Each structure stands twice: as structure tokens, then as C-alpha cells.
Amino acid sequence: MSDLGRFSKINDAFTCEHCHKEVPVSQRTCRNHCPFCLHSKHVDMFPGDRANPCKGLLVPIGYENHSKKGLMIRFQCASCKAMTRNIALLDDNFARDDYDQILALTPKA
């Protein structure tokens, strides 16, 4: 048992459904994408609420620099085709996002 259990509603460790690696809990925010391959899962209506019944694979398609939030990864759901985005985690002590992979995506014009 761990203290981290009480945060499980918004910040879970999970196994990536795309590359099947273990993704550790983020220390800072509610991570919802894999730091290794950047794929995510369509589970949120709004960030962290886990209220979306879609559960489709979110494929990283690009990135953008948000004036307030910094670098964000843009995703498209493989099931419902919805577009979503999430803040990139570049300073996480356990598993930071693969910066080279992010920059290999298409920047938003």
C-alpha cells in the first residue's frame, strides 16, 4: 500500500496501451499520456475528470507552444476523431516526456 493511492482518481500509474510500458505516477500534475511514445487514452471530457466513455487511443499528431501553459502535445482520438491536447511533462523526475519525439511531431502553424 502507498500514500499515492489517495490520488488515484486523477493521477494513476498505468500501462501504455500503445507501447505497453509502465508509466509511473507524475509528481506534478495529472499525467494522461505516455512519456515514451506520447500516446494517450481518451478518458477525459475536461483534463483529469475521467468522465469520457470513449476510451479510444489518443494518437500524438503535433505540438504547440501555449503562451501560458508552455509546450503542449496535440492528440487525435483513433475512435471518435476528437482533437485534444495535454501539457508536455519535461521536468518530471521519474519519467519526463521524450522531447525529441515531441519535436518530431508537426508544430502548429
Ligand SMILES: [Zn+2]
Ligand atoms: Zn507508450
Ligand SMILES: [Zn+2]
Ligand atoms: Zn475518443
